Amino acid sequence: MISKTLVAASTKPVILSILASGEMYGYQIIQHVTEVSGGTLEWSEGMLYPVLHRMEKEGLIQSQWRISDNGRRRKYYHVTKLGQEELERDQKEWMQVHRILTRLWSPLSLPD
Amino acid sequence: MISKTLVAASTKPVILSILASGEMYGYQIIQHVTEVSGGTLEWSEGMLYPVLHRMEKEGLIQSQWRISDNGRRRKYYHVTKLGQEELERDQKEWMQVHRILTRLWSPLSLPD
């Protein structure tokens, strides 16, 4: 089980990363996250949908209703230009913090 | 500037990591964090003290008042056994999420 704060910190980057390689709908994102994380991340719908709505409001992603072959209505999301830029910033930030942590964890605190 | 959620996720691991290599008092931790992060992380007192209090309440760290040479009172913190174990869990969790993210960021999604 991953701690609450770490889940919170990784949610947006994970969503943007996934959508960057192709559109997807909410329910599918949840399954995909379970899959690519090997079960480490297990998102609930009640956690994901509000995040998707906020991200759309912020202009990072955009949605589009569509009806699938089997007649189900699905809301497909894709990344916007702004979202792509945000993802790049997120990656940089993550790596910065990662470097700080790994430096603290290595006994000698070597430079990069 | 590091995003709020990422700061939140890294605060506890950073504190535990720093205190794992020797006791330190709050004010000193703030300066030390600025230093080891090369200015990437800039903690405020109002942010740190409540976290230290919570972590002490949770038994991860312990404090001890002492008077320094120049007569100032300082509250020194050190890591407990429990805190040491928590740090190891945090490290594992961080690396798990890190692997998921880097996998998503690499175009081919290679296995570890």
Added chain:
DNA sequence: TTTTATACCTAATATCTCTAGGCATATTAC
């Protein structure tokens, strides 16, 4: 003697997460 640096603290607002629900329809099992 005034300002800055050191060193601690907390109340309260603002923000956010997450639980616990709800709705609707297609598919599968009995």
Added chain:
DNA sequence: GTAATATGCCTAGAGATATTAGGTATAAAA
């Protein structure tokens, strides 16, 4: 045929958290 499960979306509100914006006190420096 019908009951149960899976799919697919949604939100209100409780609970937890971070952050701002203060406060106190003392030593050193200007």
